[in-house]
Structures are given as C-alpha cells and as structure tokens.
Amino acid sequence: MSVTKKFDVCIIGAGVAGGVLAAYLGKNGLNVAVIEKSLAEQERIIGELLQPGGVIKLQEMGLEAVLEGFDAQPVEGYGLFMNDGNFKISYPTANGKLLTGRGFRNGKFLQRIREYILNLPNVTVFEGSATELVEANGRVTGVKYIAKKDDDERIVEASLTLVSDGMFSIFREGLSKNVKKVSSYFLGMVLKNCDLPYKNFGHVIVAKPSPCLVYPISTTETRILIDFPSPEAPRKSPELLDYLNNTIAPQMPPQILPSFKAAVEEGKFKVMPNHLIPATPIFKPGAALIGDSLNMRHPLTGGGMTAAFTDIKNLGDKLINIYPFKNVAVIDDTVKEFYQSRHKQNATINILADALYGVMKNEDLKVACYGYMQRGGLYANEPVSILSANTRDVDLLLKHFFAVAFFGIGNIIKPFPTPSKIGRSYRMLKSAVNIVSPLVMNENPSVTTRTVFKIAGFVF
Numbered sequence: 001m002s003v004t005k006k007f008d009v010c011i012i013g014a015g016v017a018g019g020v021l022a023a024y025l026g027k028n029g030l031n032v033a034v035i036e037k038s039l040a041e042q043e044r045i046i047g048e049l050l051q052p053g054g055v056i057k058l059q060e061m062g063l064e065a066v067l068e069g070f071d072a073q074p075v076e077g078y079g080l081f082m083n084d085g086n087f088k089i090s091y092p093t094a095n096g097k098l099l100t101g102r103g104f105r106n107g108k109f110l111q112r113i114r115e116y117i118l119n120l121p122n123v124t125v126f127e128g129s130a131t132e133l134v135e136a137n138g139r140v141t142g143v144k145y146i147a148k149k150d151d152d153e154r155i156v157e158a159s160l161t162l163v164s165d166g167m168f169s170i171f172r173e174g175l176s177k178n179v180k181k182v183s184s185y186f187l188g189m190v191l192k193n194c195d196l197p198y199k200n201f202g203h204v205i206v207a208k209p210s211p212c213l214v215y216p217i218s219t220t221e222t223r224i225l226i227d228f229p230s231p232e233a234p235r236k237s238p239e240l241l242d243y244l245n246n247t248i249a250p251q252m253p254p255q256i257l258p259s260f261k262a263a264v265e266e267g268k269f270k271v272m273p274n275h276l277i278p279a280t281p282i283f284k285p286g287a288a289l290i291g292d293s294l295n296m297r298h299p300l301t302g303g304g305m306t307a308a309f310t311d312i313k314n315l316g317d318k319l320i321n322i323y324p325f326k327n328v329a330v331i332d333d334t335v336k337e338f339y340q341s342r343h344k345q346n347a348t349i350n351i352l353a354d355a356l357y358g359v360m361k362n363e364d365l366k367v368a369c370y371g372y373m374q375r376g377g378l379y380a381n382e383p384v385s386i387l388s389a390n391t392r393d394v395d396l397l398l399k400h401f402f403a404v405a406f407f408g409i410g411n412i413i414k415p416f417p418t419p420s421k422i423g424r425s426y427r428m429l430k431s432a433v434n435i436v437s438p439l440v441m442n443e444n445p446s447v448t449t450r451t452v453f454k455i456a457g458f459v460f
Ligand SMILES: Cc1cc2nc3c(=O)[nH]c(=O)nc-3n(C[C@H](O)[C@H](O)[C@H](O)COP(=O)(O)OP(=O)(O)OC[C@H]3O[C@@H](n4cnc5c(N)ncnc54)[C@H](O)[C@@H]3O)c2cc1C
Pocket: 012, 013, 014, 015, 016, 017, 018, 019, 035, 036, 037, 038, 045, 046, 047, 048, 049, 050, 051, 128, 129, 130, 131, 164, 165, 166, 167, 170, 186, 272, 273, 274, 275, 290, 291, 292, 293, 299, 301, 302, 303, 304, 305, 306, 308
C-alpha cells in the first residue's frame, strides 16, 4: 500500500467546512492534505444562505474572495409573512454599513472554495473515499482511503487528522457520543424568475403546519424550502402534490405564487433531513471533528456554515499559533482547548435554530413571536442581530425568548384573565421552557444558567 508522508494536517472531506479549513491553514503555511470523495460539482440543497456573521468570519480569515465570481446574491435581512400580513427587518449595521449575508447554490460555492485550495501550493487534494483512521499506540497518525482514479487503497500520514465528512459522517462514532435526531425534512424547489416581495431579503413564511423559507440563490433563481415535520421523508405522490397545491400554495405571498405553482408542476423536488446533533466530542489523540460531523442544528435559521466558519477560525488560529508543530502533546492540548472554547461562540446559533423551530410548531408561541418582532425597534433588531450571528450573547437570546412567551401571555389574558386563559398561558410558558432547556444544556452553560434551568425543569 502506498503511503504519502507526512502532512501537518489531513482533512477528510472538502465540503464547505473542510474546504475553508484547508484554505485557512494552507494560506498560513501549514502543509495540508485533503481527501475528498468527489470533486465534481454537486446539486444539494444544503448551505445556501450564509449569514452576515459567516461572511465576517471569511473576511477575518482573509478568504472573502471565495464569495466572488459565482453569482452569489447579497441578502440584506428577513421578511416575515403570516396570514395576510408581513413586515421586514434589515440586518444590523457596523460602522454605518449594512451587514449582508449571501444566497447561492451550495455546489457553486463549493467549487469556488475548491478552486481556491487547488491553487494553494501547500494544499494537496486527493480524490477518493476515506475508509479508516490509521492508528499507532492509541494515536491517529493518518487516513486510509480508496483513490477514485484506480481504486487503490492508500494512506496519508499527518500530525493531525481533521474529520469534516458532513452530516452522514462515518467517523463520528469513534470521535463523539453521536446522539442524533432528525427534527424534520426540508423539501426544496427552485423558483424561476420569482419577484420576491422584498428584493434581496430572506423570506420566512410562518405557514401552517410548518414554516417555509424563500431566498435568492442567483440572479434568476430563488430557493424555496418547505418544512415537513414528519418522521418520514416526503415522497413524490398525488398526496404530496395535493398538499403543496392545496395546503402550502394558499399561504404563499401573491408575488411568489405563480413561480411556486410552476415549480410544483415541474416537479423537481429535492428532500433533505434536518438533524439536531449537539457537539459531544470524545477526545482522541491525533484527530478532531469539525463542521456537520461535529455539530448540527435545524437549518431554519441558516446557521450551519457560520457555525462551521466560526469553529475553523477558532481552531485554525490556535493551530497557526503553535506552528511549526514541535510535539504532539501541544497539538492535543490545542484540540482540547478548541472543543472547550467553541460553545461560547456558537451557542446562540445552535440554541436559536432549534428554539425557533420549536416555537414555529407551537401555535401560541408562533403568533407571539410574529407579533413581538412586528413591534420593531429592539424587539426586532436584537433578535435579528442574533440570527445574523453578529451578536453572540446567550443571555440576550434567552431574554428575548422568554419575552416572546410573556408577550404571548399578555395577549392571551387580555382584556382580563379567566381560568382557561391562565391554563393556556401556563401551557405556553411550559412549552417555552421545555423547548429551550435541553438546547441550553447542550451548550456547556455557566453554573448559574444551569441551575436556573434545572429549577425551571422542576417547576414545569
Ligand atoms: C436542508 C438543509 C439546508 C441548509 N441550509 C443552510 C443554510 O441556508 N445556511 C447555512 O449556513 N447552513 C445550512 N445548512 C447547514 C450546512 O449545509 C452545513 O452546516 C454545511 O454544509 C456543513 O459543511 P460540512 O463541510 O461539514 O459538510 P458537507 O458540506 O456535507 O461536506 C462533507 C464533504 O465530505 C465529503 N465526504 C463525505 N464522506 C467522505 C469520505 N468517506 N471520504 C472523503 N470525503 C468524504 C463529501 O463528499 C462532502 O464534500 C443546511 C443544511 C440542510 C440539511
């Protein structure tokens, strides 16, 4: 078996996370190997709206060039639609300039990142499927893979192996506790020549029974994602067409409806599972997880790539700091530090994603959330600043989360409380606590926050 020695880092998977990680480390002088199953352009409906916080992370890493040259669309904020009403909220500003996200085809973005790393002299990309982590004396020393061009089994040796093989990771099991849950499915379609009600905005349609997302992905294309809160993936069938035409279509804003109907008629559906995977890594010398193989949240808030880029900047800076690597103990300490420190930066992204999805499934909380943000000012701007990943303050997030619940209670008991209204309010508050508690606990909270939520757990 041929052995290629020896890289500083070997990355499994040149997806959004692995690709950007290779770019950041390679640009900063590390010798990087990347093993990627297929370098061909993929058509997947993942990672298509990058929040401003993710754009900022790319800028901080000096990688903003990867956002150019493939028709990515600036996204300036969100429009919210419920029943016949709607309103929009812009992203925050910094130094007087509006922060913007980007909408794009994931496959096109990925090819741009790959083109970037293929041009870096100290990044070597091997096309093939990684099959096994190679170990010596309890330490991961490299990766076994089957080369695509000739089906030969080969080994790449590296001081550190970074696993970023995505949501269906085959290496996660040995490197984390691997607790995963499918929260729902997204059915995606491309809407052609759709004139969005708010140009260059993401659109959240607070539909029944579940939300839909709409955002631009190129000059002429708009993505729609329709949530299916079912245990089974939706399949193309007369029932599905009936559901799209008679349950979802009537809730579409009139400007979107014609292109929605045309897309249903065309029938090019793509379906993806939406996972919740809290980060529960098991430290293994010589290896670490990053990207979706480490941590996933509901894609409703489009936070996945931003969380990954935040981790890459965090771990990347630490590795660049200790480079050239002198001994493996320092590398291992760096990985441990990364695992410990990452919650602080990504907790708001993770909590918000699944908390908002939980809110959308509870009729009273959903109405309260829409009404709360419709008031504008700080009620809208601070939550959207958290959504954009510009603000990463967990306490602020929890303040708004519970303020939504109390706003809803205020609306329910108006003009005066009755026993049934009090009962309904109690149930709403209990749901709010039950939605957010486990999500907070996943994020390594402070002792005070942990205690407060434990007490809330006893009360409700
Ligand atoms: C429906 C849906 C919508 C989403 N929408 C958004 C959004 O709008 N905004 C956002 O920020 N995030 C979104 N996300 C999340 C986002 O897509 C992910 O967080 C992001 O793609 C993670 O990147 P990754 O590199 O970890 O995984 P991936 O992008 O899946 O990349 C994994 C890579 O590893 C390769 N690979 C796998 N196994 C092997 C192997 N054995 N050997 C070699 N290579 C291998 C694959 O070919 C692939 O290239 C969404 C997710 C879903 C499911």
